[in-house]
Amino acid sequence: MNAKSISALEGMVAPVLLVAVWVGWTSRHESLLCPSPAKSVAATVGLWRSHALQGYLATSLRRYALGLAVGTSLGFGAGSLLGSSRILERFFLPNLHMFRQVPLVGWIPLLIIWCGQGDLSRVVLIAMGSFFPILVNTHAGFRQVPESYLELGEVFGLSGWEKFRRISLPAALPWIRTGTILSLTFGWTMLVASELLTQANGGLSDILDVGRERFRMELVNAGIVILGLLGFVFNLAATRIWSVGSLRWRSRNFHQSNEAG
Amino acid sequence: MKRFAWIILAPLSVQLLVLLAWFLLCRYEVFPPTLLVPPALVWRTIVDLWNSGDLQTHMGWSLRRVALGYGIGVSAGVAVGAALGSSRRLETWFGPTLDLFKQVPVFAWAPMMIVLLGIEEASKVAFIAVACFYPVLLNTSQGVKGVQAKLLEVGEVFGLSPRHSFLRIVVPSALPAVLAGMRQSIALAWMAVVSAELMGADSGIGFFMTYSRQLFQMDGVIAGFLLVGAVGIATNALFGGLQNWLLPWIREVA
Amino acid sequence: MTFPTTRSVLTVVVGALATASTAGDAPTKEIRLGVVGNPFDKPVATGILGYAQEHRLFETEFAKDGIAVEWDFYKGTGPAINEGLANGGIDITSYGDLPGILGRSGGIDTRLIVPGSVGQNIYVAVPPNSTVKSLLELKGKRIGYLKGTYLHLSWVRLVRGLGLSEQDFKVFNLSQTEGVAALQGGQIDAYVGVNTFLELADRGGARILYATNTRDAKAREIEGFGVVVASGRFLREHPDLVQRWVNVYVRAAAATLDENRRDEWIKLGTRPGYTEEQIRRDLGDGSIVEMNAPVFDERYFSKLREGIKASLDAGLIRRDIDLSQWVDRSFLDKALRTEASGLPWAKGFPVAGKSDRKAIVAGARP
Numbered sequence: 044m045n046a047k048s049i050s051a052l053e054g055m056v057a058p059v060l061l062v063a064v065w066v067g068w069t070s071r072h073e074s075l076l077c078p079s080p081a082k083s084v085a086a087t088v089g090l091w092r093s094h095a096l097q098g099y100l101a102t103s104l105r106r107y108a109l110g111l112a113v114g115t116s117l118g119f120g121a122g123s124l125l126g127s128s129r130i131l132e133r134f135f136l137p138n139l140h141m142f143r144q145v146p147l148v149g150w151i152p153l154l155i156i157w158c159g160q161g162d163l164s165r166v167v168l169i170a171m172g173s174f175f176p177i178l179v180n181t182h183a184g185f186r187q188v189p190e191s192y193l194e195l196g197e198v199f200g201l202s203g204w205e206k207f208r209r210i211s212l213p214a215a216l217p218w219i220r221t222g223t224i225l226s227l228t229f230g231w232t233m234l235v236a237s238e239l240l241t242q243a244n245g246g247l248s249d250i251l252d253v254g255r256e257r258f259r260m261e262l263v264n265a266g267i268v269i270l271g272l273l274g275f276v277f278n279l280a281a282t283r284i285w286s287v288g289s290l291r292w293r294s295r296n297f298h299q300s301n302e303a304g
Numbered sequence: 305m306k307r308f309a310w311i312i313l314a315p316l317s318v319q320l321l322v323l324l325a326w327f328l329l330c331r332y333e334v335f336p337p338t339l340l341v342p343p344a345l346v347w348r349t350i351v352d353l354w355n356s357g358d359l360q361t362h363m364g365w366s367l368r369r370v371a372l373g374y375g376i377g378v379s380a381g382v383a384v385g386a387a388l389g390s391s392r393r394l395e396t397w398f399g400p401t402l403d404l405f406k407q408v409p410v411f412a413w414a415p416m417m418i419v420l421l422g423i424e425e426a427s428k429v430a431f432i433a434v435a436c437f438y439p440v441l442l443n444t445s446q447g448v449k450g451v452q453a454k455l456l457e458v459g460e461v462f463g464l465s466p467r468h469s470f471l472r473i474v475v476p477s478a479l480p481a482v483l484a485g486m487r488q489s490i491a492l493a494w495m496a497v498v499s500a501e502l503m504g505a506d507s508g509i510g511f512f513m514t515y516s517r518q519l520f521q522m523d524g525v526i527a528g529f530l531l532v533g534a535v536g537i538a539t540n541a542l543f544g545g546l547q548n549w550l551l552p553w554i555r556e557v558a
Numbered sequence: 559m560t561f562p563t564t565r566s567v568l569t570v571v572v573g574a575l576a577t578a579s580t581a582g583d584a585p586t587k588e589i590r591l592g593v594v595g596n597p598f599d600k601p602v603a604t605g606i607l608g609y610a611q612e613h614r615l616f617e618t619e620f621a622k623d624g625i626a627v628e629w630d631f632y633k634g635t636g637p638a639i640n641e642g643l644a645n646g647g648i649d650i651t652s653y654g655d656l657p658g659i660l661g662r663s664g665g666i667d668t669r670l671i672v673p674g675s676v677g678q679n680i681y682v683a684v685p686p687n688s689t690v691k692s693l694l695e696l697k698g699k700r701i702g703y704l705k706g707t708y709l710h711l712s713w714v715r716l717v718r719g720l721g722l723s724e725q726d727f728k729v730f731n732l733s734q735t736e737g738v739a740a741l742q743g744g745q746i747d748a749y750v751g752v753n754t755f756l757e758l759a760d761r762g763g764a765r766i767l768y769a770t771n772t773r774d775a776k777a778r779e780i781e782g783f784g785v786v787v788a789s790g791r792f793l794r795e796h797p798d799l800v801q802r803w804v805n806v807y808v809r810a811a812a813a814t815l816d817e818n819r820r821d822e823w824i825k826l827g828t829r830p831g832y833t834e835e836q837i838r839r840d841l842g843d844g845s846i847v848e849m850n851a852p853v854f855d856e857r858y859f860s861k862l863r864e865g866i867k868a869s870l871d872a873g874l875i876r877r878d879i880d881l882s883q884w885v886d887r888s889f890l891d892k893a894l895r896t897e898a899s900g901l902p903w904a905k906g907f908p909v910a911g912k913s914d915r916k917a918i919v920a921g922a923r924p
Contacts, residue, residue: 054400059399076420137315144540145533146495150500152513152525156641158340160634235409241501242633242733248412255415256739263416271408280405321723338644338665422745423730424700455650463634504736506700506728518706519874520664 084260087269090250096269103246106162107234110169115226117170118177119219121126125178126185126215136182147233151240165237165244169171172233176225184218185211220285227281231274287303341523346530349523358512363531365507367498369425373432374493378486381437385444385485390474395445402441410492412434414500423504428497435496439488447481448474480551486544494536509535576738586796588626589803590614592642594652595633597696597734597754598831605630605675605852607771608650608826610810625799636660637706643668650803654678654708655865656874658785662884663875667790671887672804672856674784675847679777679840680712681755682768684748685741694720696748702732704752708782711865712770713750714872715780724872738764753840757833771842785863786852793886801889808852808893812901815847817852847903853894854887855906 062080069079090096109196132215147168150187153170190212238248254262289302323343329335353359384402388395413434414427421427445471451474459469501510509528516524593603603611610616630648632638636657642648643665646916652674662668682688690699693716703709714724730746737749741764748767750769758764762868770777783813786807814823826836848857862881898904 050396051400053396054398057398057401058404133310133314134318135315138310138318141315141537144534144536146491146493146498148495148499148502149529149532149536150512150514152517153529156517156522156525157335157645159641159645160638232409232411236411236499239411239414240499245610251412251415255419256735258419258739258743260416260419264421267408267412267416270412271404274409278519317578325660327900335645351611419743422743424745425742504730504732504740506730511731515705518637518704518710520637520666520706521876522664522868 045233076258076260078259078261078264081266083264083268086259086261088264091263099245099247099249102244103234103238103248106165106237106246107169107230109162110166110234111227111230112175113166113228114170114173115177115223118174118222118226119181120176122178122181123185123207124221126182127211132182134229139175139178143179146169148236150239151237155241160241162244165241165246168237169230169233171231176229177219177222180218180225181215182223184215187218188214223285224281226277227277228274231277235270294302314470328531338520339522344524345523349521349527350530351528359531360508362507362512363535366501366509367535369428369496369508370490370493370498373429373496376429377433377436377493378440378489380433381440381485381489382444382482384437385441385482386443386448386478389445389448389478390484400496406438406442410438410496411499414496414503418504424506428500428505431500432493432496435492436489439492440482440485443488444478445479447478447485450481451477478546483543483547483550487540487547490539490543491536494532494539498532524530562896564631568580575602581728586625586799588628589620589799590628590630590649591616591628591664592639592648592653593631593891593906594635594639594653595631596830597752601629601631601634602829604827605823606807606811606814606852609814610806612826612829613810615806615810616803619802620799622919635704635707638668640664640706643787643789645817646789646791648789650788650800652784652786653741654707655783655785655861656869657706657709658787659866659875660868661787662879663869663877667864668787668884669793670785670813671793671864671886671889672786672799672852673854673890674786674809675850676781676783676858676861677773677778677844678708678712678782678784679753679770680709680716680750680782681753681771682713682716682748682750683741683755683764683768684767685744686762686765688747688765688767690747690767691824693717696767697722697726699727699747700730700745701727702730702737702752704733704737704833705729705731707751708784708918709752711869711872711874712780712782715868716768717877718868718872719776719780753832753836756836756839761826765871771844773838773843774886779864783858783865785862797889801892804893805897808890808897811850811852812898815901817845817847820846828906848907851903851907852890853904853906854890855908856887857907857909860909 051058069077073079087096102196121135125136125139149170150168151164152163154167158164158167162238192210192214193206196210223258234246235248238244238246239252247266250262250266255265255289326340330337330340334340350359388399390400414431417427417431417434421430455473455477456469459473464472479499498510499509501508502514505511509532513525513528513532516522516528559569560636585632593601593607596602596604602608611629620627630642632642632655636654637660639648639651639653641655643651643661648670652672655672655678658668658670662670675806682693690696703713715721717726730740731751732740734751734754737746737751738754738758740746741749749764753771755764755766755769759766770781788800814826816822820841824834824837824841827840828834859881862885866875866881868880870878892903
């Protein structure tokens, strides 16, 4: 057994221990507020069997996908624009940064009033959530492309578009990669927020909501696990996508950033 | 001077344009006036709130909760982060577990807190603390880990005790990262308190927004929103200033 | 039936365009009725509207012109309906006193075309093991209710009678479902809700500290009432449709308001999921006819005026309401002449509480 597997095993001890303690405790003192893991598993299975879970999943994923699509495309577009035009950057970047500081959940009452109780308000929130990480990172990525590269492009007689496509874009790729990963994660967070803070919406967070209203902790647990699992999956997917083919070499991440935008 | 004008006036002009657009949209009633309230009316509402003391009361409650939750979350985050960052062993054993919990979208913790701790202060402070915990944890552990081995060796050469080594080498090296984490956390904390108040509260700025909405007082909702935004912007600026003051050798890039 | 989802995109646009347009009299394809949601989330109305819904009276009437009738149920009840009215998504709605007053005072363009029911009860419930014995003991404690609904106004009037104000309590904005959960979890000390508490109390899930279904003088003073309003724009553009709608409404009232057929009325009330027992106890000693008769009489106007005054005094509204501008009785008066002439209740009642139930029963006999 090499060192890596050993540390992996060591890492698993804590969670396994936690679950063991949980099971042990609840087998003696089961209460409403502390149901056994089995109960939560049963709740999840029940949701799956009754096809409720699939419905919730579909609804949440639909909103997520829509919001992501809008947010990331707008964010990328805006980031590229601001990254290439000093003038636009001067006018809009400080404002966008300021705008970024406004807590997105504060928008919810306004969005509901203006966009109705339907999905529009949630999709807008998710779009806003996924907009900023990509914007900030794309902009930073384009900004750090060394002038000398671009000058070289001029020397070769490349057009503006070609310079963008063949020089700037590849150079900015590590940052764009970070941006997309952060966007996906934050977008997922905003999906949960939008569902929790608007009523009766048929999404995954309904599991949490019902659990909270009816004091059924096993549902709350189930909801947390499901949402966490999906969050993990999306994070993984986002990271993996960038490892495909030539992108892997291009986007090797020299630039570590936790800044979620 | 011209540069100064660029830096200040350019963004300012955009803000003024937005204000103008808002004013015009209301003037020509492009949207129902009950839903898009004119800026003048919103301003008057804010002034009224200030005069009646309601603004201070609600804001006070929200800030109080943030202060408490933030304090707890950040302290825990720094402590755990420092521990994990300095001890390989601790990281191997506990890192994966923390990673596991990190996957859960932060807002998902709110219902659990409410079920366990009720709808009063405790659940809100707990939720805020949880929200603040991770950014600080991650940044601190990275910051501590990143303390260059060379510097620590120099410390050894000079015969510094572990405690001294910690205080005089690790802390200043890791400080930028810790502050970055704290800055992210304050934004998250403010978001957490507003959402907790939107979910169920008897006071606070989020409660005020809900209350205004129920009473169909859109000026109140918009006023609340502006106040929430203002605090978010102000705290971020405050932290930026703090970073620049404490760490003048690291200039903020935007 | 849930919230119109694709509609949400359209309502903002439509609302904008509609408000901006000066003469938008394109032939309308449907009439959108906004209805208050119930704790069971079923798209079913009760009372006179319930009767009309069950027998598809509106649909039949307007099918002649190819106009559809859409029923939209709002889970957020009154406050959500105000938002719907404000962005042009509702044409006619029947909802509670406080939301109606808040909407009108807040500037929504509506006209009060038909009186709603009088005698909406509130139930102040406490956890089953609570030691609280009187309302005064709740001072400073945690109370839950849905703000902006008739429950809110009735509560405010109730505590004012005790010399207290809303600010003497720690108030949490909670829906009925949330409220029940919070009560049972000990997170709040009392909740002001609807008659589903009767059944909950029977099961031992809560204890009713105070209820207005006793129909005593105090109860009759603070009880809630309803308003049926039409959006101003809809009324101006389609007065004929509004008139026909009111005609159908009065027709439904004529068919259901009979003291001798109380059981049928109670049956109507069970449509969403309430039990007959609940409805019966909620009704108490009240007269169906006197509480639901759609007629603009002194009974109703006195309630309306008092409701507005109470809202103003409690600081719930900032601008007074000019009833002469809000109420448009032309439609109802005409409808009463054509659809309800000869019916004793069409002449109206004196101030609420002073009517004699026996007399009404006698008079309502065909």
